[in-house]
Amino acid sequence: MRHSLPIAPQFYVTAPQPCPYLPGRMERKLFTALQGEQADKLNNGLSKQGFRRSQNVLYRPSCSDCAACLSARIDVAKFRASRSQRRTIRRNDHLRRRASSAWATEDQYDLFRTYLDARHADGGMADMDVFDFAAMVEETPIRSRVIEYTNEETRDLQAVCLTDVLDDGLSMVYSFYAPDVPAQSLGTYMILDHVEIAREAGLPYVYLGYWVPGSPKMGYKASFSGLEVYRHGAWEPFKHKDAYSADTHPMSTDPIAEQVANISLPDLRA
Template sequence: MRHTLPIAPQFYVTAPQPCPYLDGRMERKLFTALQGEGADSLNNALSQQGFRRSQNVLYRPSCSDCAACLSARIDVRAFEASKGQKRTMRRNRALERRATSPWATDDQYELFRTYLDTRHADGGMADMDVFEFAAMIEETPIRSRVIEYVDKTSGDLTAVSLTDVLEDGLSMVYSFYDPDQPQNSLGTYMILDHIKIAREAGLPYVYLGYWVPGSPKMGYKARFSGLEVYHRGAWQKMHDPKTYEADTHPLSTDPIAEQVANISLPDRWPTRK
């Protein structure tokens, strides 16, 4: 007689390391592997609970003395472009969007290296070589796309986003762009274009990753109307960013065991015979 056992995901915690967003703090992540037949279901379920994908891993901040990092998404139905954002769209009218399968190219890597060397030379990805870059783009067990933005006049690759297609939206996993065009606000433009894509596809949300109050690197996300943050176990519309500053204080994070116990897994989970 054969018996079936559920392949339940196992959750782990990384060792503490310096926080890249807030000086003097240490970061720690709760994570699980993303693999097998249930990868799509697990990715959808955990993305709706503040997790993010990195290759074959889903993770969420779980710092011992800080809960500043908040998963952020835009409700595309509630979004209204500001005057500045409308100008950004007009300034980038020369760009053509091209959606492809997740396949790394030399042009992408060259743009990626230029972006890192200019904007994030001391970041955690600064030493990423071409093989690691290819793995970041190509190692995805779920439905993903590479969205390229090409200058229609010169043919130059100007910006790229690795984007996951979720059941309730688009998740911008990682984006990079030509750092020599600060006047064009390319990072903002890509988000605006993803809002347009989501609307056309009938998807309600665009997931942006984490917003960190008090971090200048993340301040731009708070400029989008319709922004929601995953705070204390639920999505809520963000009003005043200062409301969340208290979560940078100690004792604001639940114990690991309690966090894992409160994670909701997909209703149907694959079984192994």
């Protein structure tokens, strides 16, 4: 099935498949290709409307059963680290950050495999080989960076995040980390450090991907102050998690054609 706008790009919908976040649900995605000289403009414009990048594709959930997946971002100016988050920062003061171009390495892949085997052995990425991993990192038509976190004493790679640089913030596309040091809360630490990177760069937001009410996998995102979610066509300050239970109802979804018609495209003619 294809739905197109009067001007490029064209939008498509994936076939339904089991939802990875809510049991018994089926997911679909609305997506478009990310390519050409205007890829940055398109990525910037659609990221502000709840889309996420995966290699050369921009996508947004478009499920028939619910509208639970809400794109989430941190307003850097409003963020204040909690006591627990400040402890996480201190616990990881031995890590050193290094940013580089989007280029995959063997050390990254080894850590990626260790992370998947320990945390997501039955997930959709479990069978990714080194070539799939390289494609995930390197197939980007926009300004992307690999942020590595290395133990200063042992020189071991501890955490990695593939990060896109948008015109209004940083988008954490995918992150993984050493699973054998849970006390370090490395996933949380990378988010906290990206807030700091954005602050240093004068960028107002850190995009975290999707927050899903009722999904334990996504619950941690609600712990960050300054959080906003994209809902009903606009960004709004995050309320209590129970305020979004209605979004899991089948009547909360709009028709596909209406969703596409309401997408605001940047001017791609220049």
